[in-house]
Amino acid sequence: MSKVKKGVLLINLGTPDSPAVPDVKRYLIEFLMDGRVIDIPAWRRTLLVKGIIVPFRAPNSAKLYREIWDSQTGSPLLHYSKVQRQLLQQQLGADYHVELAMRYQNPSIPKALANLKRLNVDSIRIVPLFPQYASATTGSVIEKITEEIRDWPTFPALSVANHFYDNELMVEVFVENAKKHRPETYDHFLFSYHGLPVRQLLDVDGSGKHVCDQAGCRERIDGLNKFCYVAQCYATTRLIAGRLDLKTDDYTVCFQSRLGKTPWIQPYTSDVLKEAAAKGKKRLLVFSPAFVADCLETIYEIGTEYATEFKELGGEKVQLVESLNDHPKWIAALEQLARGELSGWPKSESLTL
Ligand SMILES: C=CC1=C(C)c2cc3[nH]c(cc4nc(cc5[nH]c(cc1n2)c(C)c5CCC(=O)O)C(CCC(=O)O)=C4C)c(C)c3C=C
Numbered sequence: 001m002s003k004v005k006k007g008v009l010l011i012n013l014g015t016p017d018s019p020a021v022p023d024v025k026r027y028l029i030e031f032l033m034d035g036r037v038i039d040i041p042a043w044r045r046t047l048l049v050k051g052i053i054v055p056f057r058a059p060n061s062a063k064l065y066r067e068i069w070d071s072q073t074g075s076p077l078l079h080y081s082k083v084q085r086q087l088l089q090q091q092l093g094a095d096y097h098v099e100l101a102m103r104y105q106n107p108s109i110p111k112a113l114a115n116l117k118r119l120n121v122d123s124i125r126i127v128p129l130f131p132q133y134a135s136a137t138t139g140s141v142i143e144k145i146t147e148e149i150r151d152w153p154t155f156p157a158l159s160v161a162n163h164f165y166d167n168e169l170m171v172e173v174f175v176e177n178a179k180k181h182r183p184e185t186y187d188h189f190l191f192s193y194h195g196l197p198v199r200q201l202l203d204v205d206g207s208g209k210h211v212c213d214q215a216g217c218r219e220r221i222d223g224l225n226k227f228c229y230v231a232q233c234y235a236t237t238r239l240i241a242g243r244l245d246l247k248t249d250d251y252t253v254c255f256q257s258r259l260g261k262t263p264w265i266q267p268y269t270s271d272v273l274k275e276a277a278a279k280g281k282k283r284l285l286v287f288s289p290a291f292v293a294d295c296l297e298t299i300y301e302i303g304t305e306y307a308t309e310f311k312e313l314g315g316e317k318v319q320l321v322e323s324l325n326d327h328p329k330w331i332a333a334l335e336q337l338a339r340g341e342l343s344g345w346p347k348s349e350s351l352t353l
């Protein structure tokens with residue numbers, strides 16, 4: 001009889017099995033055919049994804065993935081996710097069994113759930129590795145898991161860490177990583193989050209009519225906008241900026257990785273870079289706090305693409321603040337999330353974080 005009683009399931013977004021075009025195509029199709037990612041009627045999504053986006057995007061995406069692929073460890077996102085799983089398992093000890101899965105591709109959610117079922121665990125703590133809640137990420141993970149387990153005869157106790165935008169240890173790691181780059185030597189700071197189509201925020205408060213600028217999502221987080229991705233991104237930013245004694249004029253929150261022509265959350269990182277260059281800013285320190293591990297969107301998009309663009313505009317340097325990766329305080333934060341403990345930050349309905 002197994003000693004293991006408590007299951008933990010860490011889930012990140014996913015990455016191709018290799019940077020070869022067929023693997024990148026398979027990954028992009030699974031990812032973009034998710035109705036929470038491209039939230040349009042299924043027939044239009046099929047035409048758009050399989051007929052246009054994937055055939056045109058896959059060869060270029062594969063090229064970018066080849067640039068970040070490590071010859072020993074492969075995809076940085078998968079590599080750090082595996083390290084995080086292993087370190088968390090060590091930290092939690094033999095009473096726990098920690099599985100890792102990716103929402104898209106491998107290691108797969110069905111396999112991880114089958115392992116937990118086989119172990120007959122008492123409980124499963126689901127930890128989607130997205131600090132800020134979005135329907136396209138955490139929402140999609142929850143939907144997929146509930147679909148996968150719907151026929152289980154017995155459900156262990158289930159719980160989800162559905163956001164951790166205000167986790168104190170996570171904030172400390174971003175602050176520590178920034179300090180290694182001597183923030184006083186930079187003339188502006190960007191907090192660049194992964195973007196989302198604006199329409200995906202309309203129902204974050206159940207009204208179907210949520211508008212961030214009316215709900216004050218850039219200024220405060222409260223009982224009404226608590227599930228809004230934008231409100232959570234700005235709250236994370238205020239916590240990191242506060243710890244670094246940055247004034248509001250010292251930094252800009254922005255959103256990257258836009259796909260398609262519909263409006264996404266603004267301001268776009270590429271526009272903010274242009275404005276910073278036009279104002280004569282030379283050295284930018286860039287945080288990417290929507291990710292818990294370095295990946296294509298941090299290493300390539302910020303570290304290479306935006307850095308090159310900024311230099312072409314007359315800037316001198318774009319420095320990415322490293323992600324949480326294998327930092328011991330991040331593993332301690334994961335332990336809190338896995339045990340179901342609060343992040344440690346005082347919370348109240350009307351608190352302006
Ligand atoms: C905060 C996390 C993420 C959100 C929110 C998110 C939304 C989102 N993404 C796309 C389209 C793409 N994203 C791609 C890569 C990618 N996205 C995230 C995280 C979030 N995405 C990560 C961690 C990664 C990198 C994975 C890696 O292997 O390193 C890609 C693929 C790369 C490319 O071709 O550019 C696409 C496409 C949409 C449409 C969306 C919201 C609706």
Ligand SMILES: [Fe+2]
Pocket residue numbers: 194257
């Ligand atoms: Fe993405």
Ligand SMILES: [Fe+2]
Pocket residue numbers: 201210211212213215217225228229230231
């Ligand atoms: Fe909002």
